[in-house]
Amino acid sequence: MTSFIEPLAQESTPSIIADKLRKAISHGELKPGAQLGEAELARKLGVSRGPLREGMQRLTQEGLLVSIRNRGLFVIDMTPDDVRDMYLAREAIERAASRRIIDGDHEAAGKELLAIVDEMAAAEGDPAAVGELDIAFHERLVKLANSPRLSRMHQTYITETRMCIHALEETYTVSEARIGEHRALAEAIAAGDHLLADDLLMAHMDDAITRLTTR
Amino acid sequence: MTSFIEPLAQESTPSIIADKLRKAISHGELKPGAQLGEAELARKLGVSRGPLREGMQRLTQEGLLVSIRNRGLFVIDMTPDDVRDMYLAREAIERAASRRIIDGDHEAAGKELLAIVDEMAAAEGDPAAVGELDIAFHERLVKLANSPRLSRMHQTYITETRMCIHALEETYTVSEARIGEHRALAEAIAAGDHLLADDLLMAHMDDAITRLTTR
DNA sequence: GGGGTTAACATTGTCGACAATCTACCTATT
DNA sequence: AATAGGTAGATTGTCGACAATGTTAACCCC
Numbered sequence: 001m002t003s004f005i006e007p008l009a010q011e012s013t014p015s016i017i018a019d020k021l022r023k024a025i026s027h028g029e030l031k032p033g034a035q036l037g038e039a040e041l042a043r044k045l046g047v048s049r050g051p052l053r054e055g056m057q058r059l060t061q062e063g064l065l066v067s068i069r070n071r072g073l074f075v076i077d078m079t080p081d082d083v084r085d086m087y088l089a090r091e092a093i094e095r096a097a098s099r100r101i102i103d104g105d106h107e108a109a110g111k112e113l114l115a116i117v118d119e120m121a122a123a124e125g126d127p128a129a130v131g132e133l134d135i136a137f138h139e140r141l142v143k144l145a146n147s148p149r150l151s152r153m154h155q156t157y158i159t160e161t162r163m164c165i166h167a168l169e170e171t172y173t174v175s176e177a178r179i180g181e182h183r184a185l186a187e188a189i190a191a192g193d194h195l196l197a198d199d200l201l202m203a204h205m206d207d208a209i210t211r212l213t214t215r
Numbered sequence: 216m217t218s219f220i221e222p223l224a225q226e227s228t229p230s231i232i233a234d235k236l237r238k239a240i241s242h243g244e245l246k247p248g249a250q251l252g253e254a255e256l257a258r259k260l261g262v263s264r265g266p267l268r269e270g271m272q273r274l275t276q277e278g279l280l281v282s283i284r285n286r287g288l289f290v291i292d293m294t295p296d297d298v299r300d301m302y303l304a305r306e307a308i309e310r311a312a313s314r315r316i317i318d319g320d321h322e323a324a325g326k327e328l329l330a331i332v333d334e335m336a337a338a339e340g341d342p343a344a345v346g347e348l349d350i351a352f353h354e355r356l357v358k359l360a361n362s363p364r365l366s367r368m369h370q371t372y373i374t375e376t377r378m379c380i381h382a383l384e385e386t387y388t389v390s391e392a393r394i395g396e397h398r399a400l401a402e403a404i405a406a407g408d409h410l411l412a413d414d415l416l417m418a419h420m421d422d423a424i425t426r427l428t429t430r
Numbered sequence: 431g432g433g434g435t436t437a438a439c440a441t442t443g444t445c446g447a448c449a450a451t452c453t454a455c456c457t458a459t460t
Numbered sequence: 461a462a463t464a465g466g467t468a469g470a471t472t473g474t475c476g477a478c479a480a481t482g483t484t485a486a487c488c489c490c
Binding site: 227228262263264265266284285286 | 443444445446450451452453
Binding site: 010011012014015018050053054055057058060061062063067069085086088089091092093095096100147148149150152153157 | 225226227229230233265268269270272273275276277278282284300301303304306307308310311315362363364365367368372
């Protein structure tokens with residue numbers, strides 16, 4: 001049991017705003033290319049422009065927003081090149097995460113990941129549910145590595161991933177192969193097989209790229 | 216030759232401020248644990264608190280500053296765990312970069328990297344110069360991968376690296392082994408050897424960790 | 431009709447002031 | 461003497477107003 005007495009970290013307003021904006025972007029409420037009008041957003045969020053601008057700067061640093069001077073901030077438009085680059089970054093992070101997990105308690109971690117894969121299999125008929133579990137799998141993978149830096153970076157790219165998925169929701173289908181890929185990866189991690197996990201992860205990312213860039 | 220006609224991107228004030236702060240942190244002008252008083256900093260930079268706070272939020276997102284509500288922003292204090300985590304992140308990024316370089320024109324890239332190694336060898340007597348070239352090597356490595364996302368993330372960790380080096384400047388020595396490590400890595404990349412480059416990179420990072428955490 | 435100029439509008443960028451909060455010190459009481 | 465309470469100072473958090481810039485559209489001239 002963890003102690004109830006711990007330093008309470010109240011998060012700052014800009015960080016809350018950044019979270020809200022990230023959610024809005026990932027769920028398609030703020031569409032790619034859209035401008036974030038400060039006055040309107042501030043009104044909707046019930047804050048003034050100051051803290052809102054501070055929060056937006058965070059997302060700009062993450063690369064989720066692009067700034068054009070004296071014009072405003074816009075949600076990034078993901079080109080096919082961006083999709084490739086995003087998966088390159090995700091691959092880098094998740095490979096490192098898997099390596100670190102395997103160097104630690106990979107059996108427990110593998111079990112957790114397999115649980116998610118089981119949920120995926122159970123939800124096979126529901127593309128949206130499988131999509132969410134897919135993301136949950138990768139989020140858990142990185143979280144299990146217990147690295148603040150990997151987690152922070154990953155958050156950004158998960159947002160971009162959600163954004164892409166949302167953008168082509170209509171054409172988003174579930175292949176049984178995808179569930180199998182996750183299961184294989186989870187098993188490789190449970191087994192502590194560095195090389196196999198690496199290869200599976202890279203192949204998985206390549207699949208995702210082709211799935212998102214060709215249609 | 217590149218075209219002179221290209222979309223001119225004027226960078227915003229918060230981004231300029233963020234750059235200045237990053238430099239100040241990496242060069243030890245803002246020491247680990249130090250508080251960034253807004254009024255004073257704003258005066259020194261010749262801007263008002265608004266844009267300054269926006270710039271500081273960027274660094275907070277990067278993890279270079281930590282925010283304590285109603286208390287202010289502080290430069291992070293790198294614990295040994297932080298050093299390890301930072302190198303984990305750098306390793307992830309640079310491995311991905313080297314992989315991508317090797318999939319492209321690795322011979323040209325290797326040549327560029329070897330040129331830096333030659334400069335290192337020439338500057339062997341001067342620890343500060345070798346340190347700068349060490350960092351320049353890794354910056355070039357990532358830049359050659361041509362990935363906006365890897366480059367953006369890397370910038371953060373290079374800042375943290377500089378911060379650490381600066382913090383223990385007195386005990387910072389140049390071993391000939393370090394130059395050799397870089398040369399071997401550059402040669403592996405020039406040769407297009409995935410596995411060797413990977414192994415060398417990981418060993419190199421491990422060395423750096425032990426160099427920074429034990430004394 | 432095309433190109434250029436001008437003016438009005440909307441939006442962002444910046445600033446100064448006020449409110450809220452925390453820290454540190456001092457005082458009084460047990 | 462130690463602790464609780466209160467107060468003053470300083471710093472951050474928030475806001476509204478003003479200035480600067482870019483865009484759009486109408487208008488005029490060639």
